[in-house]
Structures are given as C-alpha cells and as structure tokens.
Amino acid sequence: MWAIDWTKQRSAFIAAKDKHANEARQRLVLQILCNADLDGLIAQDHETKSQTCKRLKRLIERERLKGVKGHWSYDLNRHIGLKQALDTLKSSMREDTVSQ
Numbered sequence: 001m002w003a004i005d006w007t008k009q010r011s012a013f014i015a016a017k018d019k020h021a022n023e024a025r026q027r028l029v030l031q032i033l034c035n036a037d038l039d040g041l042i043a044q045d046h047e048t049k050s051q052t053c054k055r056l057k058r059l060i061e062r063e064r065l066k067g068v069k070g071h072w073s074y075d076l077n078r079h080i081g082l083k084q085a086l087d088t089l090k091s092s093m094r095e096d097t098v099s100q
Helices: 001-034 036-040 048-069 078-098
Strands: none
Touching: 001 036, 001 048, 001 078, 036 048, 036 078, 048 078
C-alpha cells in the first residue's frame, strides 16, 4: 500500500513540474517577444485578446518558416512557447464567452 501512495505522489509531482515548466516557457516567450505578461493579457478585454492572438499567429508563422528553412536562429522551445501561449489565450477567450 505504501508503494501505491508513493507512485501517486510521484505522478502528481511530475505533472505539477511539467505544468510549471510549460507556464514558465509561455511567460518567457511573451515577455521577450511581445513585451507582455500572460496574466495581464488574460485580464484584458476581448478585443485586445483578439489582437494579441493575431500577433501571436504571425510570430508562430515566422518561427515555423525559420524552422522549415533551417535558419540558425530557429528555436523549438520558442515555437512551442508561442503555441502554448496562443492556446492559453484562446482558452481564456472561450471562458470569457461562456461566463457572460
């Protein structure tokens, strides 16, 4: 029984660690490329979120093109962070429409 508890705790720790790493990646990418804070963007109105989504889509596309061309400045972590930030922002927009 003790081993089962340990396994559950280990799984919970790994999941929390992965979630924290994903949030840190999103925050860093937004701070560097967009000079914006994730919490600040989530608190904005729908129009500002929509504009930020368009900007993130452009940045993702530019990063994708760098990767396809094999450019030396392509960074997979930056690409992942941009995509995760866009997904987080879109989910907050959906939550806003559901709560209204």
